[in-house]
């Protein structure tokens with residue numbers, strides 16, 4: 567048969583959250599709610615939808631391969647220069663670019679366990695070695711990560727906030743780590759959920775990337791901007807790094823509908839504010855109710871939270887599915903008793919709580 571190296575054959579396809587249509591088909595459930603993939607329950611900004619629709623009659627044209635206008639908008643908003651920006655087909659693609667440019671067989675990449683699974687997968691594809699440091703009290707253990715650095719280390723991935731624990735690092739701890747690191751190590755601050763953070767002591771990636779030549783910040787339009795289906799993300803970095811990533815980028819990696827929608831979404835500050843208010847209210851309500859019922863939750867610095875069900879999370883997931891609520895069981899992230907739930911609309915949060923209470927009544931504690 568065709569030859570495949572063992573490090574590719576060993577990969578496990580990414581387990582996406584169950585699509586709503588599948589639940590309707592398989593379980594015969596009408597109008598299930600999906601709280602599994604950290605999406606924006608309000609939907610996209612109506613302005614982004616209008617902008618996307620305007621592009622549809624021009625789909626015979628290739629997109630602007632440089633993303634000129636979107637980069638202008640981002641640079642004005644964040645106070646960085648356009649040449650510090652690289653756009654991607656989701657921030658996932660930026661992770662791919664970084665690893666393709668900087669990681670070769672024999673190189674090491676440090677990340678936390680658990681953290682966003684895509685880092686490790688891409689490193690494996692590149693034939694690099696993953697050095698995985700367990701979270702300490704659900705937080706990145708920056709000291710242990712710095713200690714794990716060797717001559718072969720090229721990148722350190724920090725999802726801040728962390729997915730799935732939803733915890734954040736502090737400026738002080740990050741500053742201390744950056745001071746310790748040798749110059750050949752790049753730190754990637756993945757801020758996919760940064761807009762949701764309420765803690766003023768949490769370092770924001772774009773501020774660091776502007777100042778530190780060895781820090782790359784990632785951001786996405788998939789979460790707070792509600793454009794997950796269009797796949798747009800970006801990275802902020804030193805121009806020299808951006809120019810390297812640009813060399814491996816496909817010429818039209820971000821499509822024209824995505825570019826137009828992302829630009830409009832950035833302008834729609836009202837939609838972002840509504841999203842944040844809805845998320846924070848939902849987090850506070852859900853954690854309050856769950857704690858009252860005796861279930862430990864993690865402080866949510868994101869639009870999702872971990873809940874310790876005290877039971878086999880897979881069974882909880884199945885029981886919730888039958889009640890029409892899709893959550894995520896976290897066994898594959900090393901939390902066999904936890905589920906991860908994304909904040910939904912207020913009525914979805916209430917439906918979740920009711921289904922959860924019923925499931926807990928029916929299932930034996932682990």
Ligand SMILES: Cc1ncc(COP(=O)(O)O)c(C=O)c1O
Nearest residue numbers: 656657658682729758786788799
């Ligand atoms: C921590 C983290 N980083 C990056 C991403 C990728 O987001 P996207 O490729 O949709 O921009 C996700 C998505 O779930 C995430 O949780």
